Amino acid sequence: MNIGQAAEASGISAKMIRYYESIGLIEAPLRTGSNYRVYDADQVHVLRFIKRARTLGFSVEETSRLLALWQDKSRASAEVKAVATAHIAELETKIAELQGMVGTLKHLAHCCGGDNRPNCPILDDLAGPNSHQGH
Amino acid sequence: MNIGQAAEASGISAKMIRYYESIGLIEAPLRTGSNYRVYDADQVHVLRFIKRARTLGFSVEETSRLLALWQDKSRASAEVKAVATAHIAELETKIAELQGMVGTLKHLAHCCGGDNRPNCPILDDLAGPNSHQGH
DNA sequence: TGTAGGGCTTCCCATGATGGTAAGGTCAAG
DNA sequence: CTTGACCTTACCATCATGGGAAGCCCTACA
Numbered sequence: 001m002n003i004g005q006a007a008e009a010s011g012i013s014a015k016m017i018r019y020y021e022s023i024g025l026i027e028a029p030l031r032t033g034s035n036y037r038v039y040d041a042d043q044v045h046v047l048r049f050i051k052r053a054r055t056l057g058f059s060v061e062e063t064s065r066l067l068a069l070w071q072d073k074s075r076a077s078a079e080v081k082a083v084a085t086a087h088i089a090e091l092e093t094k095i096a097e098l099q100g101m102v103g104t105l106k107h108l109a110h111c112c113g114g115d116n117r118p119n120c121p122i123l124d125d126l127a128g129p130n131s132h133q134g135h
Numbered sequence: 136m137n138i139g140q141a142a143e144a145s146g147i148s149a150k151m152i153r154y155y156e157s158i159g160l161i162e163a164p165l166r167t168g169s170n171y172r173v174y175d176a177d178q179v180h181v182l183r184f185i186k187r188a189r190t191l192g193f194s195v196e197e198t199s200r201l202l203a204l205w206q207d208k209s210r211a212s213a214e215v216k217a218v219a220t221a222h223i224a225e226l227e228t229k230i231a232e233l234q235g236m237v238g239t240l241k242h243l244a245h246c247c248g249g250d251n252r253p254n255c256p257i258l259d260d261l262a263g264p265n266s267h268q269g270h
Numbered sequence: 271t272g273t274a275g276g277g278c279t280t281c282c283c284a285t286g287a288t289g290g291t292a293a294g295g296t297c298a299a300g
Numbered sequence: 301c302t303t304g305a306c307c308t309t310a311c312c313a314t315c316a317t318g319g320g321a322a323g324c325c326c327t328a329c330a
Contacts, residue, residue, distance in 0.1 A: 004277065014278085015318065034325055036278055045262070052261045057236040060316075070258045077255035081247045084240055084257050091237050098230045101192040105223050114216035122215050123205045126187045127180070139306065149307090150289070169296055171307055195287075 006039040010047035017047065025050065025064055058087055141174040145182035152182065160185065160199055193222055 007014040017037075020026045026046060029037045039047075049070060053063040065083055069075045104125075111121040142149040153172075155161045161181060164172045174182075184205060188198040200218055204210045239260075246256040 002278075013317080016316080018279095019316080032325095034278080036325080048263050049261050052263060054316095055236075056240060056261075057233065066258070066261060069255075070262065073253060075253050075255070076251045077247050077253060077257075078249045078251065080255045080257050081244055081249035084244045084247070088237055088240050088244065091233050091240075095230055095233050095237070098192065098226050098233075101190075102223055102226050102230070105191060105219055105226070109216055109219045109223065112212050112216045112219070114213045116211045116213065118208060118210050118212060120204075120210070120212035120215045122212075122219050123201070126184050126191075126201060127205065128183050128187060137307075148288080151287080153309095154287080167296095167307095169307080171296080189287090 001039040001044065003037045003039070006037075006044050006047060009044045011051045012047050020050065020060075023060070025060060025067070056087075057091055058083075062087060136174040136179065138172045138174065141172075141179050141182060144179045146186045147182050155185065155195075158195070160195060160202070191222075192226055193218075197222060 001009070003014045003017055007017060010017075012020075017026070021028055026043070029039050029043055032038055046067070049067060050063055053066055054060075058066065062083060066080065069080050069083070105122075108122045108125050113119065136144070138149045138152055142152060145152075147155075152161070156163055161178070164174050164178055167173055181202070184202060185198055188201055189195075193201065197218060201215065204215050204218070240257075243257045243260050248254065
């Protein structure tokens with residue numbers, strides 16, 4: 001299996017597969033005589049694991065930890081759960097931030113006429129309390 | 136006002152103020168004889184506008200558009216509202232993505248014993264349907 | 271047998287927004 | 301006149317990804 005086929009099978013671009021190899025996330029595969037990377041089913045399986053972890057928002061660093069736990073048959077599931085739980089907390093923090101932004105913006109947009117007149121509460125908010133000038 | 140004081144007053148680091156200048160988001164301020172940047176109240180006002188926009192999640196690009204609208208006294212509020220509305224949509228898309236991740240992860244974490252045993256539904260999910268090996 | 275195309279290789283550059291650091295000039299207070 | 305805090309530029313790093321160039325390789329087809 002060439003890198004293109006491994007990319008196809010895993011959903012990770014060839015570019016990123018090479019990158020993951022370069023940073024040590026995955027092991028370097030064997031090469032053909034003409035220096036082409038060759039992947040087998042196990043390696044593609046690892047790639048799909050990575051793809052799934054990335055899709056769930058784990059960073060490459062976190063993915064690396066999960067991969068190590070996956071490959072360590074004697075891990076405690078508590079370790080995995082700890083990584084996942086920490087990640088959930090990060091995501092929820094991020095969501096709360098974004099929701100705060102949306103809340104404010106919706107309020108401002110609601111107050112904005114959205115017509116041909118220049119008067120705009122959105123800009124007034126951005127300009128802050130000393131909203132006297134526009135340069 | 137030196138850059139440090141402008142940074143203090145605006146909440147934007149001196150580093151970022153120089154960066155914003157380099158990319159043309161803000162105009163280059165006057166310099167003292169010894170080449171120090173000098174800011175006046177108007178320029179700090181612009182910086183605070185930028186800070187607020189960034190805090191609400193607008194990209195520098197979007198902020199630039201908002202800034203131009205702010206400084207164009209004859210803009211139509213509809214234009215501003217359009218930028219804001221588009222941004223709200225982006226944020227909501229992002230939130231939905233993250234919530235999808237959280238939903239999946241919470242389910243998996245719930246199913247995971249989190250004990251000393253190796254059996255772990257989280258890893259099973261990441262490994263996908265062909266979850267036969269761990270290398 | 272030659273060639274055209276597509277795939278592979280490496281290497282470098284870019285993104286977006288920010289932080290860090292180093293080497294050097296400047297200013298104010300003591 | 302020195303010390304320390306500030307300023308200047310220039311470069312590098314982040315994180316994960318894409319783009320492109322230059323050159324090699326393989327296959328299919330005429």
